Amino acid sequence: MEYDIQRIESHWQKQWKENKVFSVDIDHSKPKFYCLEMFPYPSGNMHMGHVRNYSIGDAMARFQRLMGKNVLYPMGYDSFGMPAENAAKKEGGHPHNVTERNIAMIRTDQERMGYSYDWSRTFATSTPEYYRWNQEIFIKFYEAGLVERRFAPVNWCNDCDTVLANEQVKNNRCWRCGLEVVQKDMAQWFLRMTEYADELLDDLDHIDFPENVKAMQRNWIGRSHGAHIDFPIVGDDSVIGAFTTRPDTIFGVTFVTLSPEHPLCELLVAGSEYEAGWRDLRDECSKMSEFERINMLKEKKGVPLGRFAVNPLSGEKVPIYAGNFVVASYGTGAVMAVPGHDQRDYDFAKKYGLPIKPVLSRIDGEEAIEENPVLDSLGYMTNSSREGFDGLFGDDAKAAVIEILESEGAGHGTVQYRLKDWLLSRQRFWGTPIPMLHCDNCGVVPVPSQNLPVELPLDVKFSWGESGNPLASNDNFLFTDCPKCGGPARRETDTMDTFYDSSWYFLRYGDSNNKSTPFDREVIDYWMEGGIDLYIGGIEHAVMHLLYARFFTKATRDLGMNTVGEPFGQLVCQGMLNAPAPFCIECNTEYHIDNFDGECPSCSKALGTRQAKMSKSLGNTVSPGVMVDRYGADTVRLFILFGANPEAGMDWSDNAIVSNARQMQSLIEAFESSQNFSNSPNQIDDWVLARMRLNHSKWKIAMENVSLREGVMISHFDMLSDWQWYRRRGGSDANTRNIFFTNWIPMLAPATPHIAEEFWSKIGGQEMVSELIIRDVATFDDDITHLSKETYLRNLIDSSRNIKGLAQRHSETPISSCIIQTAPDWKNALASSAISLKSTDFDFKKNGQDYVKSLDIFSMTELRGEIFQTWQSLILGNKKNRGKIYTWSEGEKSLISSKFDETELINNNAEFIAKALSVDSVTSYKVGDGDDIAGKARVSSPLDPGISFL
RNA sequence: GCAGGUGUACCCGAGUGGUCAAAGGGGUCGGGCUCAAGUUCCGAUGUGUAGAACUUCGCAGGUUCGAAUCCUGCCUCCUGCACCA
CATH class of the missing domain: 3.90.740.10 (Valyl/Leucyl/Isoleucyl-tRNA synthetase, editing domain)
Incomplete structure (x- = not known):
């Protein structure tokens, strides 16, 4: 099949959208699964860090849907913040317009990746529909005594007559005029987070966060x-x-x-x-x-x-x-x-x-x-x-x-405590207005709930010439009446820290279209029971966002808004994405990629290369858009998930993505080339289906543990190589293919959903894979035998290959045939008895010798030495390995106990083995049934025949 | 300094007492198919040997019949916090 990436991917994205397959509602008949990624600040196009974050989340959301869970998987935008303000100043527009444009860009990118979000729940925090609830909650906090207005020192520039953000202070000087910055006390709004310091600290002992995040939070609270x-x-x-x-x-x-x-x-x-x-x-x-x-x-x-x-x-x-x-x-x-x-x-x-x-x-x-x-x-x-x-x-x-x-x-x-109260107020425009009024008569007065939201005005001009917060000079915004006494009042012009917005957004997702409250308690209790089941994001938020959100959840709980006190059931912090950058060993410094193959700007030594965190300043970023255009979303997702486990750092490699593209091609090839099978049963059918069943259960366990790398390895690599082995072994049965692919294709869906849908539709799936619920694949009793026989054969081929090389050196003529002498019956009988004795409480040390001596074969005096030797290797082993009865797998033991005929298996597959070994013929017989070639009779033992070459 | 993590073959990386010279991927080398290329398939990739043996999982000791895995000490690198009383 020609892999028409663009057609396949856009087709299925359209199908998902039109059929609203990812929309969810409360459904008490299914267990819920709340899967969430830290929502992005919309700064333009999506970058690779986002791709990694969302590919992990999407794979888990899709997996849990297959498992029959009612999956809440939303996406939104953390769209308040300074960059939009600065961009607006640069362009002469309004932050609102900049933000809307950027959201549209990143959303297009996200949809192109095929992420399975329930878009009906999406929102942006900079809209009045969202931030009015910020204000409502703020007033509730105020009424509960959690809000405090007090003086706090800030960075102040006398010349510019304005507060400066920390980033705007360079070497203790104002970035604009160069004057020394002073500390100045100003009235600021605080949230009394220290009230919850003990609970925030003590609850860390009971939640499933990575140790380093817990350590950072403990550090930060610093009790x-x-x-x-x-x-x-x-x-x-x-x-x-x-x-x-x-x-x-x-x-x-x-x-x-x-x-x-x-x-x-x-x-x-x-x-x-x-x-x-x-x-x-x-x-x-x-x-x-x-x-x-x-x-x-x-x-x-x-x-x-x-x-x-x-x-x-x-x-x-x-x-x-x-x-x-x-x-x-x-x-x-x-x-x-x-x-x-x-x-x-x-x-x-x-x-x-x-x-x-x-x-x-x-x-x-x-x-x-x-x-x-x-x-x-x-x-x-x-x-x-x-x-x-x-x-x-x-x-x-x-x-x-x-x-x-x-x-x-x-x-x-x-x-x-080291933890301080949360300084909430910012002298910025692009944030949630703090819903408070200053009245000359009544002092500080909260805006009544029915007057919310206090909206940010749109008729505000942004330019570099203006200093200070434009709200402070906007009369329409500024002047109002006091709701208490009716006299003149001024609005608070400070806005909220944008971390406030992200401290409860996950609660809003549960009920994001609610017009009368931030969220309904019953609804949120359903989705939040036990916390968000999987929360994925960067380690950079280990303290700030995660601590604020934990505080918020406890505070709203105490306001009676929700039941849980810990928002995040399981937290996964995805690792950094690295890419090569020029590096000077002498100076221990990384440089911009323009310096590749050049010399160090500071010491003039030749630059080497090192993996460094992808960053704009180094220029070593990789554009997801370019990669998706070239290889498709599925390949990019496969690369991201297979490249490293979620928590581990990950190196970008141009080679590796090409090799993942090849892997996709191989999957398609395997699928296509099996479409014209007819009913032609073969003994290898049992093996490939047993492998499928085994892989399926291993895959399920890996995916449940968010071991995505392992999961993808099974679904996209192991399953394929098993299928290829099946084909090599002559398998081509239509019925077997149907069972194999019916079980395999859903396993492909979490990482590469588009190709999975494509395959599924081609094998006649009635619904989409995205709507499918899969059951556990039960293993069969004789799976273990089928697997062990094939493992035996592969091991045999492996060691034969090895021995063949050695044999060739001892042979004057080119090797043309392989003779395999399987162990004599008495050795198999001995092994079989040892295995069954082991399952009783037989004391090998005490009674082993007597037991051997009591056997009939012991009367054959010429065999006595070999009998003892065999017995020794079965129950004692040597210096390096324990006896074989301890090291044989269950499958191997059951082969021996069931009197598995090695000679028969080898001879039935002689042609295949001969081909694999590049010899003309392969013959097998039991020791004694033919000539003892190269003295291998003696080394033959159960499951380990004597192999010789002529 | 304190805290958390890390160290495995050419590279990335799995592996938590014996089935381990150690999964998987990348790279490299060889072979099949092909006029050729390869979105292909097979094999090799510590030394060594008619299947032995030896050496190797940061370093040094220890426990054990047996250690990549458990214990002790040390070192490395990464991350976070820090004149925090």
Whole structure:
């Protein structure tokens, strides 16, 4: 058949669409399966990363449909965001138009790949039909006390009079005017995600996420148990509250360090000689962005504040410092410094000549010693200035200190999180307007539900000349009446972080045409039971999106909107796609593909090649459109799925895609060349059907485990090579073909659905494969025998080939015939007995010898040596292998037990074997029934005949 | 530094106690079909040998009759987090 890719693929895509085969509704008679990929930001055409993501999801959706599941498989667009705004500025249009155009492009690409989405549920988050529910949920959160408006520091440029996004700050300077950026407090909207910190962390133990994602989320939430300890300030009523995870080192505190921004600093130094030093340090720190503060801070610096604090347990007076390494936003912004057991404090103490007091020892009862590097692991308390602590270790020590702190009102056990509340507001246009009003009389007022959505105006001009958020200068948008008092009010002009949109979109898919609520509870409980059954996306969203979505699901659950608390039942993060890029070993740097075969731009050495993540900046991307035009969607999908398992990284290879195209061609060839079969049964029929049944069950298990590479290997490679072997062995029976292909074609559908439909229609399938439900293929009792016989034959040919090469070297004339001596009856009988004895509790060690001696054949004295040898190899084996009764497969054992006639099988297939070995003749007889050629009689054993060549 | 992962033949990659010199794919080499090419089919691809033996699954030890697989230590590379108290 001519493989007319374009015709076949467009034909079936049209059929699927016209017959709405992928539309689903609630159906309680079937188990549901919710398969979802992270929806894309529509930036234009689909790229290879998308293709990989969706090919995995589509294969699973199609597989689960075949398994009889009611599959929800939707697609939509995460279409709010800055790029659309920037594109609009560039083109002088509106982000809305840019977005609509891009969505149309990517959707065309997706349809061309043949993905089986239920398009009736699709939506884009930038439409009022979607974002009005963002607003509705926001107000519900507000009413539930989860929304907070408070001041937070942002990057601010004085010259441009505007907030800058992190990406717009380069080297701490404004990207536009070059002025240094400062931190400025501004009123911002927050979602109180920290309320759910414990649940978000603890539930990780019970969900099916990859370990690295769990680790990242645990890291991000960063819960640490410790103590809050109050250090009273000498000569002042205020106290310094410090957080520590190491209360067991409290007796080693020799100073206290505050972050330079700590509000107490100013109080403490006001009017003193220390004020100037502190101001310098604070200004230096405040100039730095968060990024620099964390990543570029090399030198630990501090200034004394000239005051002292009191260690609440020991009563010792210790000096107070401000230090640039103390982070204001973590804990309380104050640290009790224990230079004896904290490396940073040690370095700091050395630099400023502060005392060092070790209070932990490695061995109970030993003195604590000053050392560098310090002992910062757990130790035995010692040198404590109060009774009852020395000798305590680890958690006991911590608990004891916390207990006394609490009893004396000087502190308490506490928990700290790294996780912060979600800063939701953005000073951007292309996002969901925050549905809040500012009224002079009533303050902040939520927009009433019946007035939603607060729509983004379309009459807004975008140009590079304008700065700030166009909403702030749009009077029609800005001015309104207060719903409470009727007086004049201004709308909030900040919009929501676009991660908000993607935090619940999977809930909307269940009920995406609902006009009265975000989603109906009963509907969503059906689809979301046990979470989304398979969620597939990139690892880059491990923390942000996945954490936000988990938070959202718990929050809406607590609002009574849904039942589940965890949105994702199983998460699969697909690996990176790599392609070759020029690489300099010296500089450890990858360069743009323009540099192939050139020299390193920085060190001038010749460039090599290395696989690197596909990226625009390297130019090593591969366009899916070009590949689909050239090879077809099926081939691209096959390449993607066969190239690597979903989680593994994957290298693009031009050779490999060509070879997958060949594989497609071979499948077609195998199919076509079997269409004119007539009824001509052959003994190999049983074998190929047994193989089919075995493969089918292995395939099903692999697919259920999302081991797509393994699944595709069985469906597209193993099945084909079995079919080719069948043909080589003379198989050409129409009935066998019908059974084989009827079972095989559906297996092809998940990865290569178009060709599967084409085949299916040609063999007279009534419905489409996409509508088919397949049953388990039951194996037959004698499958194992058919498989084992053929395996025997193939093994025989393999070893004969090997031996033939050796034999040729020992022969003066060219080899022309093969003589195979099968094991004598007594060896088979011996093996058969050993097998059946093994299934009883026979003690071979104790009774083996006696058993052999009791056999009739043992009376033949000339055989005794060989008998013992055979017995040995059956039950004991040698140094390398255990006895054969332990290593034979079930099939092999059943062949032996059933007195399988090796000679007969070989002679019946002599012609085929001869051809495979390129010899004129193959003859087989039992040892003793003919001449012992090349002394092979002795080495013959059951299933392992003596092979000789003449 | 902490956490998660990784290391297998020329390359990619499967393999979790013996049936393992180790699936499958790519590459390379040889052969069939063909005037030729090949969207084709067959075979070879650690050394070696009338089927032995030997060496090999990051390195070094250990457990075991037996280790790619289990244990201990070390190294490598990747990813994430980080002066986080």
